[in-house]
Amino acid sequence: MKCQECDKQAVFHITELETGEVRELHLCEDHARTYLNQSESAEGDDAEKASGGGLTGPLTVGQTADELALLDKKACPMCGITFFEFRNQGRLGCPHDYVHFEKELEPLIANIHGAAQHTGRKPQRPQAEEGSQLPEGTEELTTVIGLRRSMQEAIACEDYEQAREVRDGIRGIEDRWLPDAARDPGSPPAGPPTS
């Protein structure tokens, strides 16, 4: 791919994210340097930003083509979204993406918000079953997204025993997190016919 500013080979592929807008830049080394310096000096001018007031400017991450190609293929084990898809849409696929792509998202998020640690409110958790305390984070519940996918796959392969096992796993997690349910409507049906 050619640099969008000149005829040289584009080696930097930059994704800009501005309040939901996604823009891609493909630049040679020289133009990438000029571009990145511009955005940095623009930030440097801003006293508010230096004092931690957050960023108004675009969010920028630069990688070499090889790094980016590799990173683009990385996929979330829960929802299956690749980093490439996220870069294109500017929207993540599921809550687990914040864990799976944490290393890649960290600079993006720090750039948008001028911070990388939540200091606001914490959620009220539904009362868990007696004795068990639900954690603050919802990582465990989010694994249900991946489990549902493997259950569907097991059913597709007619591996009903496996499907039943996964289903029980899902139920165990949901019972902990949604004790008063009217079971989550997304949970599996009563189960495949026993052979």
Next chain:
Amino acid sequence: MKLDTLADAVGEWLRGTGPESDIVMSSRVRLARNVAQYPFVSRMSDQDRGDVERFLRERISSSSVGKQLDYIDVGRLEEIDRQFLVERQLISREHAEAQGARGVAIDGLEQVSLMINEEDHLRIQCMHSGLDLRGAWEQIRGVDDQIGSAVPYAYHPRWGYLTACPTNVGTGIRVSVMLHLPALVITRQIDKVFRSLHKISLAVRGLYGEGSQAMGDFYQISNQTTLGKSEEELVEQVGDVVPVLIDYERRAREFLVRETQQNVHDQVSRAYGILRTAQTITAEETMQLLSRVRMGVLLGLIGDVKIADINSLLIRTQPAHLQKLRGVELDTKDRNIERARYLRRHFEGGPSGSPN
């Protein structure tokens, strides 16, 4: 809920009451939330979409706040009804134009609205007339707590509330005020004001939010960042700048009266004249003229019009409202004629006659 009954009411944000309501139209807080056990909206299957809609609808309606809300199945609404809700700021344009299972729960006062399957699974909004960010924040916090005790919101100790777009992660809060700044526009100071707002991480948008142009000198100011500060700090960040903007606008209005009284009086009188006599008029021109008349009334240059009436005309002359009030669907040309007729009838109705 019958949408047609809403058309007769003005809705919270145009009531024209509350502190500083000569300049601050409304104060709004919204929270972005997702259910932990489902993919985000853009990655959901149709099945997921329906499941999330049902899950949230059931949990909202069984909460005590939910009992005071009416649920509207947005996916089944006609286009004109969706547009109508957008004009009232009860749903976003994106939500109106999306596909598949989605809905909104709103209260009778039109202060609270809960959008299901917008960009995030749940968008809670609370809107108050005039400058009342604190009141809006306290109300929404209560709603969020109630729903959050029945819905496992996706949350991470480091990243906070997890949202589909990283620009909302953390608190998921967007705090905004809608300001009417005609004098800053006329005195050409508005760009300078906006540049300084950008420097302190505040965003400026036109009346109908993202991407739309400011119509009729109405601007929405909101926080740009959502992570690393508490909700209260972000409410303050926006709240702190509002008195400054109010002061600028008041000074610009005083300047106009002092230095260019004849000119301004002429401008607002002409605007008033067109609204009273036009035979066909677009929504944009109507907004622009109503904005000028609104300023004229506040400056004491037009004596026989009420601010509440101007506010009500601002919404009732919008395309979907106009058609709802008329009871028929109209194309653009006929809408412009009907709009002019509606305005003439309103102003003929007497000095401060009701637009009904």
